[in-house]
Amino acid sequence: MHALRPAADWFQRHPRLALALLLGLPLGWMVVVYLGSLGALLVQSFWSLDDYTGQVVRSFSLGSYAQLFSPANRDIVLRSAGMATAVTLAAAVLAFPLAYYMTFRASRRARLLLYLAVVIPLWSSYLVRVYAWKLILAKEGVLSWFVAHLGLDGALQAVLGLPGIGGPSLSLSSIGIFLAFLYVWLPFMILPLQAALERVPRNLLDASSDLGAAPGQTFRRVVLPLALPGVVAGSIFTFSLTLGDFVVPSVLGNSSYFIGQAVLVHQGTSGNLPLAAAFTVVPMLIMGVYLIVARRMGAFNAL
């Protein structure tokens, strides 16, 4: 009938081999290209840089990891983790009302439109969206104009004067970085949260109210616990993406580095690939632990 028939029959009789053929290419690619590269990265993190020649020494050393604990590098790690935490918490707070509204208040049609309104920013250019914040936060930019016209200049200066999070202007401060991060990763929080709320059985809510719970109580004791896996699922993205980003802090930040920038600088200009690799292991470890905890909390079902 046609030439492939014998081959097809043969696969029919050997399902395992057919599976291997299907899976071979994609799995091979991921294992060789991706896991192989992660392995190479790990290996290099145990190499070291010869201080005199500036050459990478290919023998086992924990030197790069030791360097991570120098005060300057430790600050970078803590700064990045702190920012990731702050962004994640703020994203959860901002995402909740919208996700809740989409699920319980909006009509079917409105829900679809709102869904698109969340998805489109998520997929449209990340770089452009970061850039938008440069325009908004610039000293002579949009936000300053509104602040000045609302007579809030004093308040803005007071906030910028705060040690640690302030700076000479919004676009050069941690607040600016925080806002941009929050903005670019927010959709990643809204979508899984909305999916989790969608799965809350309506009759549970009815049961709760029939048993005499006030709306507020039902919200706290029924909706919130059931929504938590969604928040955790969203936080995987907001946390991870913030932790490894170098674009936002270099477009908006001042001279204090985040992990992403440190990795970029060490592998690039200073040629210290082992230290860059060791730096990268930090977010990998943090995310590893994070994913395990998230799995326990049922976040993977909410993805």
Next chain:
Amino acid sequence: MRSDPGTPARSSVSLKSSFPRKRESIFSRAGPTAPRGWGLTLAAAATLAFLHIPFLVILLYCFTTDDASYTFPPPGLTLEWFGAAWQRQDLWRALALSLRVGLTATAVALVLGTLAALAVYRSRFFGREAVSFLLLIPIALPGIVTGIALRSSMGMLEIPYSFWTIVIGHATFCVVVVYNNALARLRRTSGSLIEASMDLGADAFQTFRHVVLPNLGSALLAGGMLAFALSFDEIIVTTFTAGTGQQTLPIWIYSQLTRPRDRPVTNVVAVFVVAVTFLPILLAHRLSARDHD
């Protein structure tokens, strides 16, 4: 169906006196727990505004006459930056490279993602969950991890950075998008269709060609477009895998941010990028909407 105006106003979450009966909640999808006050609507609207106002700001700045700073409101409006952008050769080169990388990476991702989805769909095997997980990690881990991992392995193997090294990086994190779309569609496809085809004498290849593939078509189109959008926009992994002088469009934009030259031209390009990705994204979600219902 839902008759909000008809139901008695319950102004806040904590009004204990408003104790809704069950019958009521059958009709209002909201159920008895939905906070009904303006607070929720306002908060939701605020989040929505936060998500969208920045796009309007960029759009406005395309037309500003101010080319040295970011003055708001713009001192005047002009169309000259569109012409200026048109004439930038470096911009066209970056766009061409991004298109080539995006199309090639999408093609690779389509093949790999479809194969993986078919494998996971048609058989149960040890480590099936692990496959999904393995495909997901390149986008779940920070981009910088994927980027520097690829760079260090390419460095160790002394592979020169080129067009192909960019494609390898992009394809790696694009596979999951195609895979997810294809798998969702396969799970919705009824198995009886495939059985009918086999019973009527079609072999596995014919069934794939005439039954499975046409069924998958729009899901693959959706996955492909999303993969392309992902690649077209990627900067972090690209920074590590691109050779010197290889500028994709995001890298071009990034270089403009740190070394501004004709700032409004960057704004025009930014709006162009958003506009170009808007339709495919919309279309992709239309095509795959039913799969994720």
